[in-house]
Amino acid sequence: MHVRGAYLTIVGQYLNNPYFMPDSDKTSSKQGIGCKNCRDDEPLGFTFTMAFQPIVDIRTREVYAYEALVRGTGGEGAAWVLDQITDDNRYRFDQDCRSKAVELAARLEIPCLLSINFLPNAVYEAATCIRATLDAARRFNFPADRIIFEVTEAEELTDKSHLQSIFTEYKRRGFKTAIDDFGAGYSGLNLLAEFQPDILKLDMALVRNLHQDPVREAIVKGVLGVCDALNIKVIAEGVELPEELRRLRDLGVYLFQGYLLARPAFEALPPINWPDD
Numbered sequence: 001m002h003v004r005g006a007y008l009t010i011v012g013q014y015l016n017n018p019y020f021m022p023d024s025d026k027t028s029s030k031q032g033i034g035c036k037n038c039r040d041d042e043p044l045g046f047t048f049t050m051a052f053q054p055i056v057d058i059r060t061r062e063v064y065a066y067e068a069l070v071r072g073t074g075g076e077g078a079a080w081v082l083d084q085i086t087d088d089n090r091y092r093f094d095q096d097c098r099s100k101a102v103e104l105a106a107r108l109e110i111p112c113l114l115s116i117n118f119l120p121n122a123v124y125e126a127a128t129c130i131r132a133t134l135d136a137a138r139r140f141n142f143p144a145d146r147i148i149f150e151v152t153e154a155e156e157l158t159d160k161s162h163l164q165s166i167f168t169e170y171k172r173r174g175f176k177t178a179i180d181d182f183g184a185g186y187s188g189l190n191l192l193a194e195f196q197p198d199i200l201k202l203d204m205a206l207v208r209n210l211h212q213d214p215v216r217e218a219i220v221k222g223v224l225g226v227c228d229a230l231n232i233k234v235i236a237e238g239v240e241l242p243e244e245l246r247r248l249r250d251l252g253v254y255l256f257q258g259y260l261l262a263r264p265a266f267e268a269l270p271p272i273n274w275p276d277d
């Protein structure tokens with residue numbers, strides 16, 4: 001019986017605040033929504049699309065991945081899109097988000113990884129909820145092993161074993177997994193102790209002004225040590241200042257995302273401002 005009612009979404013960003021994360025779903029414990037809602041062909045009732053923001057490897061000056069972020073078709077921000085979601089359309093929306101991200105990634109000929117966000121309490125059964133993504137990957141000829149699923153820890157996880165089962169299933173299907181916004185949420189190192197993703201994204205709050213902040217630097221160093229020992233890649237997100245990038249690079253980080261490098265681009269792959277040194 002599917003009673004897990006939270007939703008899965010591509011987590012978008014406000015135009016003026018690229019790192020906006022929506023509040024955890026207040027209706028996440030609502031009962032009675034299940035597989036049927038995914039299968040129904042009810043129209044969504046609104047249209048949306050995606051912007052893409054690169055995650056770059058400064059060692060090779062190549063794009064490591066593009067993160068897909070929801071947008072209105074008229075360029076409206078993520079909040080506008082998320083405001084359209086109701087109990088009746090959220091599963092449809094979840095599935096459409098995945099398909100849309102994969103479709104656009106294929107159309108834009110993204111040659112690297114594609115990163116898709118989801119909220120863990122949104123998936124009631126990993127194997128079922130993954131089917132549409134696999135279908136889209138097949139339909140648009142986008143390899144499943146080039147898809148990363150980012151799960152934010154900004155939402156309190158009431159059931160870590162559930163998240164673990166989702167990640168296990170995703171890995172089994174060949175997807176990559178990432179913990180998003182690490183350091184901003186509830187679980188932190190406890191979450192990491194439960195399972196080890198392929199990738200960890202350092203939250204912008206840890207990145208911000210790290211070059212002037214010995215405390216943040218010490219925390220980041222510790223996290224990097226843990227990730228190194230566990231063979232987890234680290235992405236610094238929300239990088240805005242060259243000094244932040246330089247200090248993180250000196251600490252061993254080489255994957256970066258943020259306004260310093262590129263803003264999200266509407267249905268497009270933006271140019272990248274590579275650091276000078």
Ligand SMILES: [Ca+2]
Nearest residue numbers: 011117150180
């Ligand atoms: Ca994200």
